[in-house]
Amino acid sequence: xxxxxxxxxxxxxxxxxxxxxxxxxxxxxxxxxxxxxxxxxxxxxxxxxxxxxxxxxxxxxxxxxxxxxxxxxxxxxxxxxxxxxxxxxxxxxxxxxxxxxxxxxxxxxxxxxxxxxxxxxxxxxxxxxxxxxxxxxxxxxxxxxxxxxxxxxxxxxxxxxxxxxxxxxxxxxxxxxxxxxxxxxxxxxxxxxxxxxxxxxxxxxxxxxxxxxxxxxxxxxxxxxxxxxxxxxxxxxxxxxxxxxxxxxxxxxxxxxxxxxxxxxxxxxxxxxxxxxxxxxxxxxxxxxxxxxxxxxxxxxxxxxxxxxxxxxxxxxxxxxxxxxxxxxxxxxxxxxxxxxxxxxxxxxxxxxxxxxxxxxxxxxxxxxxxxxxxxxxxxxxxxxxxxxxxxxxxxxxxxxxxxxxxxxxxxxxxxxxxxxxxxxxxxxxxxxxxxxxxxxx
Numbered sequence: 001x002x003x004x005x006x007x008x009x010x011x012x013x014x015x016x017x018x019x020x021x022x023x024x025x026x027x028x029x030x031x032x033x034x035x036x037x038x039x040x041x042x043x044x045x046x047x048x049x050x051x052x053x054x055x056x057x058x059x060x061x062x063x064x065x066x067x068x069x070x071x072x073x074x075x076x077x078x079x080x081x082x083x084x085x086x087x088x089x090x091x092x093x094x095x096x097x098x099x100x101x102x103x104x105x106x107x108x109x110x111x112x113x114x115x116x117x118x119x120x121x122x123x124x125x126x127x128x129x130x131x132x133x134x135x136x137x138x139x140x141x142x143x144x145x146x147x148x149x150x151x152x153x154x155x156x157x158x159x160x161x162x163x164x165x166x167x168x169x170x171x172x173x174x175x176x177x178x179x180x181x182x183x184x185x186x187x188x189x190x191x192x193x194x195x196x197x198x199x200x201x202x203x204x205x206x207x208x209x210x211x212x213x214x215x216x217x218x219x220x221x222x223x224x225x226x227x228x229x230x231x232x233x234x235x236x237x238x239x240x241x242x243x244x245x246x247x248x249x250x251x252x253x254x255x256x257x258x259x260x261x262x263x264x265x266x267x268x269x270x271x272x273x274x275x276x277x278x279x280x281x282x283x284x285x286x287x288x289x290x291x292x293x294x295x296x297x298x299x300x301x302x303x304x305x306x307x308x309x310x311x312x313x314x315x316x317x318x319x320x321x322x323x324x325x326x327x328x329x330x331x332x333x334x335x336x337x338x339x340x341x342x343x344x345x346x347x348x349x350x351x352x353x354x355x356x357x358x359x360x361x362x363x364x365x366x367x368x369x370x371x372x373x374x375x376x377x378x379x380x381x382x383x384x385x386x387x388x389x390x391x392x393x394x395x396x397x398x399x400x401x402x403x404x405x406x407x408x409x410x411x412x413x414x415x416x417x418x419x420x421x422x423x424x425x426x427x428x429x430x431x432x433x434x435x436x437x438x439x440x441x442x
Contacts, residue, residue, distance in 0.1 A: 012047040013240060015075040015187055019053040020066060022081040022091055023165060026055050034167055035080045042174060046183065047193030047240075058082060063094040071098065075158055076187060078178075081165035083148040085127045091162065092151070096135060099155060103133040109140060113147045141177050145169045152181070159187065191246070194225075194238035195253040198265040200272060200417045204228045207235065207263075211256050218244065222252070230406075231413030232265060232272065262421050272416040273301035279423035280311035280361070287419070288359035289315040290328055290349040292340065293369040293383070294408045298415060313357040318349065328352030341367055341378050343395040346386035350395075354388045362388035365415055367398075369407040383411040387418055389426070 019039055025031040033055060040050045054070065056062045063082070070077050082091025096103050109132040117124040131148045134140050141150030141161075146169035151162040161178055163170045182188040199207055204226050215224055221243035225236040237252050239245075244252075257264040266275050280287055289298045299315030302308050316327050321340055324330040330348040338344040346364050354362030367383035374380035381402070386395040396418065400410045 012187065012189055012193075013049060015048065016073060017043060017048055017050050017076045017078070018070045018074045019050055020070060020077065020079045021053060021055045022058060022063065022079060023055075024058050024088075026081075027057060035165075035170065038167070038171055039078060039080075039174065042179065043188070045192045045194075046179065046188035048188060058088045058090060060090045060094045063091055064098055067095050068098050071158065071160070076161070076182070077158065078161045078163065080163050080170060083131065083151070083162060083164050085125075085130050085147070089130070089148075092133060095160070095162070099135070099153065099160075101138070101153070101155075102136045104136050106132055106134045106140060109134070109149055112142065112149070116147055141173055143169055143173060145172060150177070159185070193240075194223075194236040195246075195249045196268055197235045197237070197253050197256050197260075198232060198268070198270070199235065199260055199263050200232040200265045200413075200420070202233065202260070202263045204233045207233050210259065211235065214252065214255055214259065218252070230409050231417060234269075262424055265420070271301065271305075272413065272420060274305050276416055276420045276423060277302060277305050277308060277311050279420065279427065281307075283423075283427065285361065285423075286311055286313045286359040287361045287363060288313040288353040288357035290353035290362070290364040291315065291317055292319055292349075292366045294365050294412055295319075297408055297412045298363065298365055301412060301416060313359040316353060316356075324349065324352075328356060339375075339378075341375075341382060341384060343384050343386070343397060346384035346395045347388075347393050350386035350388040351393055360390055361419065362386075362393075363415055363419055364388075365411050367407075367411060369404045369411070371404060381407055383407065383414070385411065385415045385418060387415075387422060389422060391426075 019036060021033055021035050023031065026033050036053045043050050054066055056066050079091060079095070082089045092103065110129065113128050113131060114124055128147055134151055135153050137155065138151055138153040141152055143149045143164060146164055146166060148164040148169070150164060150173050153160040159182070163173060179188060183190045202210070208226065215222055221239055221241065223238045223240055227234040227236070235256065237249050239249060253267060257267070265272065287302070291298045296315070296317050302312040318324040318327055321335050324335065324340070324345070325332055328349050329352045330345060334344055334348055346366050349364035349366060350362040352362070353359070353364060364386045365383065368374045368378060368380050370380035374382065381400050383398045383400060384395055385398065386393060398411070398414055400407045
């Protein structure tokens with residue numbers, strides 16, 4: 001439920017937010033505009049729909065012109081980029097001109113920049129002092145991960161938030177400083193505006209059909225949004241009008257999760273690897289992986305998780321047959337008879353990974369991701385995954401069309417989802433590997 005002082009969802013949604021992303025590198029396609037994806041998602045979670053994003057060049061004239069227009073229309077305006085020490089960083093000066101505010105030198109910023117250079121063992125050059133100016137009627141957002149601080153200005157009943165361009169600097173600043181400030185001022189909800197149900201293994205249209213009887217009971221009071229990803233679909237349930245409380249939304253989400261059964265992955269935004277990792281950690285079990293075509297993507301899915309060493313023993317990328325034999329004890333005769341892309345090899349890799357690394361579970365992927373390779377029996381896009389568990393070892397044959405990156409991503413998702421489902425079944429005392437009982441499923 002919202003706290004007593006929180007704004008209603010409907011009042012938050014009336015606030016107009018705009019985002020200005022600055023930088024020639026964005027317009028030239030040299031850098032992807034990840035700021036829109038990140039900021040839009042963060043605002044959406046707190047009940048705000050970003051109304052517009054405009055990307056402009058680093059030229060002062062362009063900044064002045066677009067800022068003037070966006071400032072006139074917005075309640076909250078966010079800018080990214082152009083706060084650094086070089087000659088093409090003009091955002092601060094251009095916007096100060098439009099706001100009619102002076103820029104004042106802030107010694108505390110200089111101290112922070114000097115301290116950062118000292119920690120890195122580097123000498124600070126004089127042009128870094130350009131970053132030490134703030135608006136005379138504004139505040140500084142400290143940058144713990146870089147030299148350019150963010151800036152906060154409240155003027156004319158509006159809020160201006162200026163953020164540095166590097167994502168590793170912008171994202172912590174936004175999450176840790178900007179979001180709490182906006183929530184304190186009633187410009188964002190103090191919790192997520194919706195409850196998200198994350199599913200796996202069921203398509204978007206089939207998911208809607210399955211859950212629609214639940215949704216129909218609430219009519220227009222309930223808002224539903226679907227978002228499909230590779231291997232999973234998210235469903236967000238909300239009540240923008242405030243007709244349904246968050247307690248009621250939690251109850252609706254719980255009913256959906258129960259109906260979905262094993263297709264329910266989690267509430268919120270945890271990755272499939274995180275969900276599987278939590279299941280392993282809860283039972284004090286460990287996992288090892290082996291992979292060929294995916295080249296480390298499967299292992300990376302786990303090592304991206306903080307604290308993965310509690311359940312992840314390690315992984316092996318065995319691309320050549322020699323490496324499979326040397327590192328995973330895959331028999332040479334097996335590779336000669338069945339080939340590297342086969343159910344038999346996938347099983348041997350999964351077993352080898354678990355045994356060599358002393359893990360309870362072993363997960364393996366091999367296949368032809370394309371565009372070259374493939375055989376009549378196993379054309380490009382053929383993937384074999386195998387899972388070794390305390391109950392036995394099984395394999396699956398899959399086929400995914402598309403470019404190499406897509407095939408690999410889908411293979412990793414399929415392996416992760418299979419592991420997740422088996423861990424869920426094992427936690428319930430059910431041993432039904434891959435929908436079959438016993439044996440190798442090729």
